[in-house]
Amino acid sequence: MDAGIAPDLAALHDARARIADAVLQTPLWANDPLSREFGAPIHIKLENLQRTGSFKLRGASHKIGCLLRSGQAANGVIAVSAGNHAQGVARAAMVAGLPATVVMPANAPLTKIESCKSLGAEVVLFGSNLEEARVETDRLARERGLAFIHPYDDWEIVAGQAGVGLEILEALPSAAQIVVPLGGGGLISGIALAAKLQRPDIRVVGVQADAVAPWRHFLADGGIDAIPPDAHTIADGIKVKLPGLLTRQVVARHVDAIVTVDDNAIAEAMVTLLERTRTIGEGAGVVGLAALMRGLIPLPPEAPTVIVISGGNADMTLVGRSIDYGLASSGRLMSVAVLTPDSPGRLATLLGLVAEHGMNVRHVEHRRGELHVPVGMTEIILQIETRDFTHQRELLEHFARQGLAARNLLAP
Structure with missing residues (x-):
């Protein structure tokens, strides 16, 4: 080509x-x-x-095959990547029986580092971003005589x-x-x-x-x-x-x-x-x-x-x-804060109102003693699964009719 x-x-x-x-x-x-x-x-x-x-496996497999046919990968291949290209090169090299080195930024996700290692690649962690990692990649390629596999700017890729x-x-x-x-x-x-x-x-x-x-x-x-x-x-x-x-x-x-x-x-x-x-x-x-x-x-x-x-x-x-x-952005999850007297049974009352609307409560939290919560009151945070934004409005309107001050913490 x-x-x-x-x-x-x-x-x-x-x-x-x-x-x-x-x-x-x-x-x-x-x-x-x-x-x-x-x-x-x-x-x-x-x-x-x-x-x-x-x-990414497609391009890496084709490139490594081309390198093998042309005799340019005798010492192995090297790539720089924080993820998918690295894994593609590692697997393609493993299948081809070639040693592979992958240079990744030091902050690369552990799962991707381990994935490359499991595919037989040597993983070198260097720098804080891909630009810095590329400098080390070029140095190692020259030093070891490795064939560099670009992630995208190559016709064979x-x-x-x-x-x-x-x-x-x-x-x-x-x-x-x-x-x-x-x-x-x-x-x-x-x-x-x-x-x-x-x-x-x-x-x-x-x-x-x-x-x-x-x-x-x-x-x-x-x-x-x-x-x-x-x-x-x-x-x-x-x-x-x-x-x-x-x-x-x-x-x-x-x-x-x-x-x-x-x-x-x-x-x-x-x-x-x-x-x-x-x-x-x-x-x-x-x-x-x-x-x-x-x-x-x-x-x-x-x-x-x-x-x-x-x-x-x-x-x-x-x-x-x-x-x-x-879920929140599509109206299927809301977090509502309700200010209510700090007395027995108030949480049960709130949960009953939520249940009346066919909603499921995922998480409950009480806030007391904070500057925005008056003495003798508690703010109850309910994380609730809902059908849509209309469903959420119905609950807030119902709270209002019960004299409860409520606000949707996830509202845009």
Whole structure:
């Protein structure tokens, strides 16, 4: 494959065939609940069910295969990553019988560090971010003679990721639109090439996290937006501040639109995916679904839209917080503070009022002796599971009719 020329359709099919035994052909599900909700056919491509939990295994497997055939990986391979790319390289190298070194920031999640070690990789912790870790990666590559595997800015990586797009059109030739998470651009470049080289009419949309959105104005002026050093997003898998040079070529030519979503929308999408598919999507993996839920992407009413869920390697503590946030933001969880006389039976009365409305109490807390709570009174905090915001308003109005001062602590 020419290092300076984007792969053609034949090259993409060849890449898919080469890695067929190393990766899974992931499901493409028609999702009836989402289709009814959005008023258009919605299909979900579940790359979160890929081996290692992410599409990254595809590109890593293809790149390592190319290195082996060309004799460039005699001493092993090295990558820099805080998560999915590291695990993809570690597994692909293990399958190929090559030693792998993965450089990760010192604050990388322990679960991802242990996952790479379990796949046989040497894990080197260095620096506080990927930029610092990359410096150590380059030093080790020179010192040990290791082949560096870039996470996205490499045509052989892009060709591997293109298998996602080939599988989509093979299973759903009538797809009108594919919505893809956008970080460095490797996944969307592979999918866009696979789709547009077969169906120039198909629409490809990229979705970024709002806090880290270097592509924000790219389609309008070709520029890459600067990202503040302290930018944070729960979509850490697409927290890429400098997109690839090669991937910019594909995005400029083949991507039709780019939108951004904030972390609140991403958290809600994590909950929605879990409810609709019974699978977990990490923050970066669900940004496409978040964009649809926010109404940012027009949907053809008859032809299918495909949402790519790019990965499922979510930190479990983040999943728990995201679920609670998603429930609160959709009106299914409220935390209400009720000021009431500090006397026996008051809590039982409150719980009875809640039960009358068919609500479930998850947690109870008393506050006494605080400056905002008068002497002789207590503030009871009830965390309650509800159906929707209307259900919550009904409870607050009922409290008011009983002469109880109540406020929803989770109200926007």
